Amino acid sequence: SMIKEYRKAYIEEFTQEKYQALMDDLKQRFGTLPGFKVAETPIFIPHKLRQRLFEATADILKVINRPDFKELTQGAFYNDDIIVPNEDDHPKFIQLDFGICLDEQGELTPKLIELQGFPSLFYYQEALARTYRRHFDIPEGFSIHPNSITHAEFLELLRSEIVGDTDPKRVVILEVEPEKQATAIDFKATEIRLGVKTLCLTKLKKRGKTLFYLDEDGEEVKIEKIYNRVIFDELYQRPELKREFHFVDEVDVEWIGHPNWFFRISKYLMPFLKGDYVPKSYLLDKLEVLPEDLQNYVLKPLYSFAGTGVQINVTKEIIDALPNKSNYMLQEKVEYHPVIETLDVPAKCEIRIMLIRSSKTNSMQIISNLVRLSKGEMVGVRYNKDKNWVGSSAGFFEI
Known part of the structure; x- marks a missing residue:
C-alpha cells in the first residue's frame, strides 16, 4: 500500500464538503474548472517507489540521449509533410506515464505505459497541489516535486525556460480552440504566472517569415516564442480550420518544445526501450x-x-x-494493482513523471508529477463514469 498511516488519516478526515470547497476554490482562482474529474484524494508516494521511478526515468533517458537518437526515430514521422523546420538538438519537455504494479516480491513498481515529448499541465498541477494542501491535512516532508526543488525554484525554472528574457506578450501558448479544451485551466494558470498570451492557431497572422497577432487594441504583436500545446492528432481531425500558419512553414520563432519531439518521443519509441520498468513492445x-x-x-x-x-x-x-x-504496435499488458485505498474499493493509479530540460545544466530534470486514479478496466475517463475517488490527482513524494 502507499504509506498506510497517511492514507488512513486522509480517509478519516475526508468529507464531501471539504472536497466541494476545494473545487470552489479552483473555480474562483481560475474562473473555470478543469474539463476532467478532479480526484477526491492525492496520493502519498513512499521512498522506495520514488527511487524506482527515478531509475525507470534514467533508463529511458539513456535511450533518448543516444547520439543516434534522431536516426533511430526518423520512422516516427508517418510522412514528410509533418516535419517542422528548425528542430533543436534536444527535447525541452518529456512526460513519462507509469502504471503502478506489484513485482514478484509484492513491492510497488512502475511500468511505462506511454511517453510524450510534449509539455504537460505544469502550472495546473502546482495549483492543484497547493489547493489540496489548503483544504486537507497534507503532511510536511512531502512534495509534488520528486527531486525536492522548492516551489520557488520550480516556478523560476519554468519561467526561465518558457519566457526567459523575452517580453511575455511576445510568448504565445498555442492550441486549437483553447477555451474548449479540457486543459483550459492550465492555460489560465500559465497566463497568470507568466503573463503570456493563449491563442488559437487560427489567430496567428503571417507576413513572410514573421508571425504576429492582434492585441486588444488591434495593434500587431510580433511572436518570438511559441509554447506549443497543439496535439497533432487533434489538428488533423480539423481540416476546416481557416489558418494562415502551418507548422511546416519556415518562420522566425523559437519553439518552446519543438513540435517534432511529439513524434520522436511517443509510442513509436516503446520498442527501443528495455529494462525492468518497460513492458515488451513491438512495432x-x-x-x-x-x-x-x-x-x-x-x-x-x-x-x-x-x-x-x-x-x-x-x-x-x-x-x-x-x-x-x-x-500499430503490440505491447505487453500492464497489470495495474489497486494500491490506493478509498472509501470503498481501492483504486489503480498511474503516475506521470514530468521533465523539463534546463538550459543552465543542459540536462533533463524531473520537476513535477500528475496522477490518474481509476477503478475501471482502463484508466480513461469513460471507464470511470459514476465512480468516486477517481480522476486526475497529484502525488506527494516522501522527500
Whole structure:
C-alpha cells in the first residue's frame, strides 16, 4: 500500500464538503474548472517507489540521449509533410506515464505505459497541489516535486525556460480552440504566472517569415516564442480550420518544445526501450512472428487518428484485418494493482513523471508529477463514469 498511516488519516478526515470547497476554490482562482474529474484524494508516494521511478526515468533517458537518437526515430514521422523546420538538438519537455504494479516480491513498481515529448499541465498541477494542501491535512516532508526543488525554484525554472528574457506578450501558448479544451485551466494558470498570451492557431497572422497577432487594441504583436500545446492528432481531425500558419512553414520563432519531439518521443519509441520498468513492445510491421500469448498483449495505434483505438483482447484475425500494420504496435499488458485505498474499493493509479530540460545544466530534470486514479478496466475517463475517488490527482513524494 502507499504509506498506510497517511492514507488512513486522509480517509478519516475526508468529507464531501471539504472536497466541494476545494473545487470552489479552483473555480474562483481560475474562473473555470478543469474539463476532467478532479480526484477526491492525492496520493502519498513512499521512498522506495520514488527511487524506482527515478531509475525507470534514467533508463529511458539513456535511450533518448543516444547520439543516434534522431536516426533511430526518423520512422516516427508517418510522412514528410509533418516535419517542422528548425528542430533543436534536444527535447525541452518529456512526460513519462507509469502504471503502478506489484513485482514478484509484492513491492510497488512502475511500468511505462506511454511517453510524450510534449509539455504537460505544469502550472495546473502546482495549483492543484497547493489547493489540496489548503483544504486537507497534507503532511510536511512531502512534495509534488520528486527531486525536492522548492516551489520557488520550480516556478523560476519554468519561467526561465518558457519566457526567459523575452517580453511575455511576445510568448504565445498555442492550441486549437483553447477555451474548449479540457486543459483550459492550465492555460489560465500559465497566463497568470507568466503573463503570456493563449491563442488559437487560427489567430496567428503571417507576413513572410514573421508571425504576429492582434492585441486588444488591434495593434500587431510580433511572436518570438511559441509554447506549443497543439496535439497533432487533434489538428488533423480539423481540416476546416481557416489558418494562415502551418507548422511546416519556415518562420522566425523559437519553439518552446519543438513540435517534432511529439513524434520522436511517443509510442513509436516503446520498442527501443528495455529494462525492468518497460513492458515488451513491438512495432507491428517489424514483427516476423506474432507472440504465442497474444492474450497478454494490447494492440495500440501509434497515432490516435490512425483508425481504431486500443484493442484489449487481441486476436490474430484482428491483426490480419488491419489495413496498415505500420500504424500499430503490440505491447505487453500492464497489470495495474489497486494500491490506493478509498472509501470503498481501492483504486489503480498511474503516475506521470514530468521533465523539463534546463538550459543552465543542459540536462533533463524531473520537476513535477500528475496522477490518474481509476477503478475501471482502463484508466480513461469513460471507464470511470459514476465512480468516486477517481480522476486526475497529484502525488506527494516522501522527500
